Amino acid sequence: MKDLNLVVVGGAAGLGALLVDMAVAEGAVGIGIIDIDGAAAEAALASAKAKGLRCVAVACDIRTAAASHAAFRQVAEVLGRVDTLINSAAIYPRRPTLGVTDEEWDLSNAVNIKGTYHMMVAAIEQMKTQEPVAHVRGRIVNITSVDAFKAHPKNIHYAATKAAVVSLTKSVADYVAPDGILVNSVAPAGMATEKARASGFLDELAKASPLGRGALPTEIAEWVLMAGGPKNTYMTGENVIVSGGYIYA
Ligand SMILES: NC(=O)c1ccc[n+]([C@@H]2O[C@H](COP(=O)([O-])OP(=O)(O)OC[C@H]3O[C@@H](n4cnc5c(N)ncnc54)[C@H](O)[C@@H]3O)[C@@H](O)[C@H]2O)c1
Numbered sequence: 022m023k024d025l026n027l028v029v030v031g032g033a034a035g036l037g038a039l040l041v042d043m044a045v046a047e048g049a050v051g052i053g054i055i056d057i058d059g060a061a062a063e064a065a066l067a068s069a070k071a072k073g074l075r076c077v078a079v080a081c082d083i084r085t086a087a088a089s090h091a092a093f094r095q096v097a098e099v100l101g102r103v104d105t106l107i108n109s110a111a112i113y114p115r116r117p118t119l120g121v122t123d124e125e126w127d128l129s130n131a132v133n134i135k136g137t138y139h140m141m142v143a144a145i146e147q148m149k150t151q152e153p154v155a156h157v158r159g160r161i162v163n164i165t166s167v168d169a170f171k172a173h174p175k176n177i178h179y180a181a182t183k184a185a186v187v188s189l190t191k192s193v194a195d196y197v198a199p200d201g202i203l204v205n206s207v208a209p210a211g212m213a214t215e216k217a218r219a220s221g222f223l224d225e226l227a228k229a230s231p232l233g234r235g236a237l238p239t240e241i242a243e244w245v246l247m248a249g250g251p252k253n254t255y256m257t258g259e260n261v262i263v264s265g266g267y268i269y270a
Contacts (some may be wrong), residue, residue, distance in 0.1 A: 022043075022044040022047040022048060022049040022246060022249075022250050022251075022256075023047060023048035023049070024048060024049075024050050025044070025049050025050065025051075025104040025250070026049070026050060026051035026052075026053075026075070026100040026101065026102050026103055026104050026105075026107055026167070026250065026251070027040075027041075027044045027049050027051070027052055027053070027103075027104065027105045027106075028052075028053040028054075028055065028093070028096055028097075028100070028103055028105070028106050028107070028144070029041050029044075029052070029053070029054050029107045029109060030054075030055045030056070030083060030106070030107065030109060030110045030136070031055075031056055031057075031108070031109035031110025031111065031139045031164075032052075032054035032055070032056055032062060032065055032107075032109065033054060033056035033057075033058045033061035033062040033065050033078075033108070033188065034037035034053070034056075034058070034061055034065070034079050034214070034215065034216065035065075035138070035214035035216050035217075036109050036164065036209075036212065036214055036217060036242060036245075037054070037107070037109035037110070037242060038061075038065040039214075039238050039239065039242050040101065040107055040109065040242050040245060040246065041054060041065055041068065041069065042068045042179065042253065043239070043242050043243075043246060044246065045068040045069050045072060045074065046068070047053070047246070047250075049069075049074070050074055050075065051074060051075040051076065051099075051101070051102075051208070052066060052069040052074055052075075052076040052175050053076070053077050053078075053079070053096035053097075053099065053100055053102040053103070054066060054076075054078045054079070055078075055079050055081050055083070055089075055092045055093065055096060055110075055140070056078070056080065056110065056255050057080065057081065057082045057083070057110070059079070059080025060247075062078035062079070062080065063078040065078070066078055075099060075100055075101075076099075076127065077095070077096050077099040077100070079092040079095050079096055080092075083103055083110055083132065083135075083136030083137075083139055083140060084131040084132055084135060084136055084238075085139070086142075088123075089136065089139035089140055089143055090139065090142070090143045090146075092143075093144060093147070097147050100153055100243045101163070103144060103147050103148060103151075103159060104154075104159060104160065105159065105160045105161070105162070105249040105250070106140060106141070106144040106159070106160070106161045106162070106249075107161075107164070107245060108136075108137045108140050108161070108162070108163045108164060108186075109164045110132065110136060110137075110226045111132060111133045111136075111164065111179075111182075111183075112128065112129060112132050112179075112256045113166075113176065113177070113216075113220070113264070113268055114129070114179070115175045115176050115179075115220070115222070116175070116176070116177070116178065117175075118174060118175070118177050121177060121178045124149075125178060126178055126223075129178045129179060129182050130178075130182060130185075133182035133183065133185075133186065134182050134185045134186060134189070135180070136154055136161045136185050137163055138189055141161055141163075141189070141193055141204070144161060144162075144182065145159075145193075145200075145202060146174060147186075148197075148200070148202050149197075149200050149202070153201045154251075155251070155254050156201055156254060157201050157202070157203060157254055158200055158201040158202050159201075159202045159203075160202070160204075160205075160248070160249045160250070160253060161193075161202065161203070161204040161205070161249075162204075162205055162206065162245050162248045162249040163186050163189070163190050163204075163205075163206040163207075164206065164207055164208075164209070164217060164245070165181070165183045165186045165187050165190070165207065165208040165260060166180070166183040166208055166209060166210075167182045167186075167208050167209065167210045167262060167264045167267055168180035168183050169183040169186070169187050169208060169260075169266050170184075170208070170262070170268055170270065171183040171268055174219070177181040182210070186206060187206055187208070187260050190204055190206040190258065190260060191258045194257045194258035195258060198257055198258075201246060203248075203253060203254075203255075203256065203257040204257055204258065205249075205253075205256055205257060205258065205260070205261065206257045206259075206260045207241065207244050207245050207248060207260070207261045207263060208260055208261065208262045208264070209236060209241040209263050209264065210226060210230065210235070210236060210263070210264035210265060210267040210268070211230075211235040211236065212227030212235060212236040212237065212238045212240070212241050213225050213235055213237065213238060214238055218235070219239065223235045226267070229267060230264075230265045230266060230267050231265065231266035231267070231268070232265040232266055234265070235265075236263065236264075236265060240263070245261050248261060
């Protein structure tokens with residue numbers, strides 16, 4: 022991520038916060054975090070601030086277009102150029118398969134699908150104005166899940182939203198390919214973020230893994246940075262599954 026400006030949506034916690042720290046360690050020069058939890062987003066900028074990087078945290082609920090676009094513009098004003106957008110914000114509440122309420126559907130759809138869409142559109146408007154570097158004007162990485170590809174007995178609506186994000190990734194990638202913008206997604210299996218540990222499903226997933234363990238968040242983050250970093254100049258519209266053999270695509 023050397024010399025790049027990165028925006029992480031959902032960067033206040035878990036995988037997103039880790040991606041910020043790893044990008045800073047790799048030499049990113051600007052960091053923006055957009056998250057519903059503004060205080061945690063500010064705190065997650067600690068590594069960037071310690072290195073004196075350009076950085077900004079904006080509190081935003083990404084469920085609506087107007088708020089998402091305003092937040093992105095605020096970040097872009099500070100960073101100037103946005104090389105990489107990572108969409109890590111999502112919710113993953115467990116519900117009984119035949120018992121998902123309208124309210125639960127609407128909330129998961131709004132955060133996981135619409136929020137990802139809004140942030141992609143906002144980023145693309147910015148990236149289209151930027152000069153290409155090695156043919157690339159910008160990169161977007163959406164975090165999906167193995168649940169997009171597998172029957173999920175306890176998380177049917179979450180799985181459906183992640184399948185939708187795989188679809189969005191392909192459609193948007195195709196649309197912006199002529200602009201030199203690369204759009205990919207990364208699908209992890211269970212990884213030990215604080216939220217996932219608290220949700221209590223990691224042991225069950227580790228047992229189902231041929232490798233016999235869940236992923237360390239860093240083992241997922243490396244692939245996200247690969248897809249969103251300068252070594253990726255030709256991959257677009259792909260979903261990279263990093264599941265330790267939990268599923269084989
Ligand atoms: N942890 C896992 O086991 C696992 C497995 C597969 C996929 N994933 C995916 O990885 C990503 C990160 O997961 P995590 O475990 O780090 O989650 P997390 O809950 O730790 O982090 C998600 C972040 O998104 C933010 N967020 C939630 N709703 C928002 C909203 N409406 N607007 C703006 N920000 C909002 C939260 O405040 C939080 O900072 C998610 O997309 C998740 O679906 C996680």
